Amino acid sequence: MFRKFLIVTLLAIAAVSCKSPEARRPIKSSSGSFIQESAERNKKLLSQEEAVIQNIMDADNSKTYLASDSGFWYYYNVKDTTTATYPKLGDAVTFTYNIKKLDGATVLSEKENGLQNYQIDRSNQELISGIRDGLKLMRAGETVTFFFPSYKAYGYYGIEEKLGTNVPVQSTVSLKTIQTSEN
Secondary structure, eight states: OOOHHHHHHHHHHHHHHOOOOOOOOOOOOOSHHHHHHHHHHHHHHHHHHHHHHHHHHOOTTSSSSSOOOOSOEEEEEEEEOOOOOOTTOEEEEEEEEEEEETTTTTEEHHHHSSSSEETTTTTOOOOOOOOHHHHOOOOOTTEEEEEEEGGGGGTOOOTTTTTTTTTOOEEEEEEEEEOOOOO
């Protein structure tokens, strides 16, 4: 009798212990509301910056403003219609640029920045994404003024002691040379 009881008990323990492990549940779950709030805040900021830039463009009828596919606006100060060569991946370019607030106050002058050498989409040079994208729209000898929303410029970080966070900027870029790469 004791033997039957022992066998039944062992079988019951074995059956219960064969249960698969259960996943541990988090003690606290978040709804992801921070991400949603941040996205909404950024959309609102972008629409405000775009409205300011649009007001500047609307007030200035003397220039033809163009919109880029990358999310910024620009106009040509000096346009070259004789050449069709634009920089492409791997090409080395030399250029100068400045950074100004939208009201025209200089943040970084051409003199401070100096002559820049950049390899299109291959360099780790600390250029804002707006200028990297803008260079691809230019030909050698052209000068273009760009209007960048803060996400295409210095964004959340700004420039220490010179430019605050989330400030849209304008930049005048002069593309001096394009040296094509052999890839």
